[in-house]
Amino acid sequence: MQIINTKLIKKFITILGLLSFLIILTPIILYFYKFNNGFSEKAEDWSSFGSFIGGSIGTFFNLLAVLFSLISIYITLKITSHIQKKEYEYNLNSIERETKRNENEIQLLYKQHKPFPTIAFINLFEKTDVILSNQGLGTLVVNEWHLKLEDKKYSNFGDLIKDNLKNNYTKNIQMFCENGTKLIFNSGTEKKLFEFSTIQNSIEYNEFRKECKELLLKTDIVIKYEDIFENKYEITERIGV
Numbered sequence: 001m002q003i004i005n006t007k008l009i010k011k012f013i014t015i016l017g018l019l020s021f022l023i024i025l026t027p028i029i030l031y032f033y034k035f036n037n038g039f040s041e042k043a044e045d046w047s048s049f050g051s052f053i054g055g056s057i058g059t060f061f062n063l064l065a066v067l068f069s070l071i072s073i074y075i076t077l078k079i080t081s082h083i084q085k086k087e088y089e090y091n092l093n094s095i096e097r098e099t100k101r102n103e104n105e106i107q108l109l110y111k112q113h114k115p116f117p118t119i120a121f122i123n124l125f126e127k128t129d130v131i132l133s134n135q136g137l138g139t140l141v142v143n144e145w146h147l148k149l150e151d152k153k154y155s156n157f158g159d160l161i162k163d164n165l166k167n168n169y170t171k172n173i174q175m176f177c178e179n180g181t182k183l184i185f186n187s188g189t190e191k192k193l194f195e196f197s198t199i200q201n202s203i204e205y206n207e208f209r210k211e212c213k214e215l216l217l218k219t220d221i222v223i224k225y226e227d228i229f230e231n232k233y234e235i236t237e238r239i240g241v
Contacts, residue, residue: 115140126197
């Protein structure tokens, strides 16, 4: 982009040069037209001629000098303004690039330390487990978890079973239930949220195991968790799916 219109300046200087030439030439022509005795040999005449020329065109040249000074100041200010604008744009672009780079680095850092909670449903003959594990690279902080069956909310598996199964607690069944409290997992670690097993195989246990499996397969677990940067997440996952 052209800062100064050089064509306009050249045109202006050409016109100003021609005008200056005419202004200088005009008093000389008038002088010789009025005093047409040729070139004088007297120093006084040349002194008078010099005073006449100086008085005639000296003021014009002074004004011309002022005009060129103003033009020079204008061009300098124009160039300075353009440089400052370009510097501002460059600095602004540099700030935007740096901000974008920092944001990308932060996002990369988040990804490198993001936890990933997973639910495992292990249904064997002798026992059934529901295990929460952290398959991500960062620390998993579980602030709250609960179970959801249709429109009902349960804080642990014990309450879920009590409310929905007729064969729940018997002398031949051992059960462990973790409450929906705050849990912290390092990468690659896990914790049992629910487990039941049998002490002695029985028809009652098999019936309970079957009903429990059907119940868990239609139950959702809601996990509210965060990473080490306190970015909060929430997932809802169907148990056994």
